[in-house]
Amino acid sequence: MTLPDSSAMTAPRFLTPRTATVAMFFANGFGIGNWAVSLPLIKDAAGLDAARFSLVLLGLAVGAVVSMPLSGLLLPRLGGSGRATGAAAIAFSLLLALPTLLASLPTLVANTLVLGAASGLMDVSMNAHASTIERRHGRPIMSSFHAAFSAGGLVGALFGGAYLGVGLPSPLLLPVAAIVCLFLVLATKRHLGEGEPPREADAARPRFRINRAILGLGLLAFVFMVVEGAMADWSAVFLTTIHEASPAEAAMGFAAFSITMLAGRLTGDWTLAVFGTVKVLVIGSLAVAGGLALAAASPDALAAGIGFALVGIGAANMVPVAFSLAGKAGPAPEIGISAVATLGYGGFLAGPPMIGWIAAHFSLPDAFWLLAGAAALMGVANLAARTRA
Incomplete structure (x- = not known):
């Protein structure tokens, strides 16, 4: 173990x-x-229509999806x-x-492919590093890392809006x-430490594995990242098309989701320490189901x-818990x-198009x-797993 680089580890x-x-x-x-x-700036600057612009977004997604399973190697x-x-x-x-x-278009797609690959590697590596730190810390702290990501996204969006708003x-x-x-x-990178090196016995084994525990955690992450993608891409559309809200009013739906999710992640470590993982998963799943049902x-x-705010509260700690448990499910995080x-x-990628297909046909x-039914099933499954244990 080489985190941090000194041989003795003290709390400070x-x-x-x-x-x-x-x-x-x-x-x-x-x-x-x-x-x-x-x-919108990228789309307009390159003169892309919606179909060609979708290739730019697809490049980012493909880069990330390809790099993530390779990150273990x-x-x-x-x-x-x-x-x-x-x-x-x-x-x-x-x-x-x-x-x-x-x-x-070719240079944009090439850039987003590599950018997506770097983002995917960063996502896996920083979550693996956070899992190592959490294990050494001896109590749940993964939610605080994901709260930092959520806060960064909010600050980044505000920064970008302010930058453009003043005419730069x-x-x-x-x-x-x-x-x-x-x-x-x-x-800050020099303070990270090296993390936990793999054991020699595991060096020659494949680094991308799916066992029963990983599959269950992957399903949990899949469902609730579909929910996050739905909130990002469809909450404003829902408000404008179903309730004829103005664009400014519609933006408040995703804002409500984002604020409650950030609040839930900021308090997530305490919540997990007090109530335990299973209760957080069950109650969170049911809160997401209830919020989506209220919105529908x-x-x-x-x-x-x-309803969107309730979804944010419920979903806040689902993915951090999935990553935290996944980091303990194998020989290395x-x-x-x-x-x-x-x-x-x-x-996260497949969810919004699936929702679009359902909306078009139903x-x-x-x-x-x-989605509410899927979230409720996750709650029931976690409760059943606790009962079996």
């Missing part, structure tokens, strides 16, 4: 790797928040989860600077955001917004996390009812 020194890892989560969220704000070769996190964070920051400066050059938004990310990464049956936009991250991210409230 242990806080240094944790703080540095929190900074990595924040930097990743900050970059993605600015990326989201910049998407790469982490030990990069010297452990700490070094891999630092290297991936630097690559992510540098590649983030380019999209608003590129004007052709729009092509330079992502380069400026990338400089902020790179500064934060370089200032809502008589007005206010009731739907309350990156093995379980790479598998669960791949399955979960697949849900209705958007019907899609939300179906």
Whole structure:
């Protein structure tokens, strides 16, 4: 064990790797928040229609999905989860600077493929590193790392909006955001430590494995990342089409979800320590189901917004718990996390199009009812697992 690099670990020194890892989560969220704000700029600057622009977004997704299962193999070769996190964070920051400066579809797709791969490697490596730190800490702390990511995304979106609002050059938004990310990464990466190197006996084994425990955690991550994707891509559409809300009013639906999710993650470590993992999973699943049902049956936009806020509270700690448990499900954290991250991210990508298909053939409230049922089934499954145990 080489986290931190000294042979003796004391509580004050242990806080240094944790703080540095929190900074990595924040930097990743900050970059993605600015990326989201910049998407209309990228589309307009390159003169892309919706079909060609979707290839840019597909490039990011494909890069991430390909790199995540390979990350279990790469982490030990990069010297452990700490070094891999630092290297991936630097690559992510540098590649983030380019999209608003590129004007052709081939170069944009090439950039987003590599950017997605760096983001996928950073996602797996920093979660594996956080899992190692959590295990050494002796109590649940994974939610605090994911709270940093959520906070980074919120701050990044606000930063990007403010940058554009004061009339600064729009092509330079992502380069400026990338400089902020790179500064934060370089200032903290040396405090990460190396993480936990793989045991020699495991070095020759495949690094991407799915056993029964990993499959269950992957299903959990899949369902609730579908929910997160649905809130990101369909909450505003739901409010404008079902309740005829204005664009400004519709934006408040996702804002309600984001704020309650951040609050839930900020308090998640305490919640898990007091109530335990199973109760958090069961109650969280039922809260998500109830929130989606309230939104689907809502008589007005206010009731739907309350439903979205309830979804944020319930979903806040589902993915952090899945990653935390996945990090303990194999001989090294990156093995379980790479598998669960791949399955979960697949849900985030596949969920919004699935909801669109259901909305086109049935209705958007019907899609939300179906998601509510899936969330409720996750709650029942976790309760049944506890009963069997």
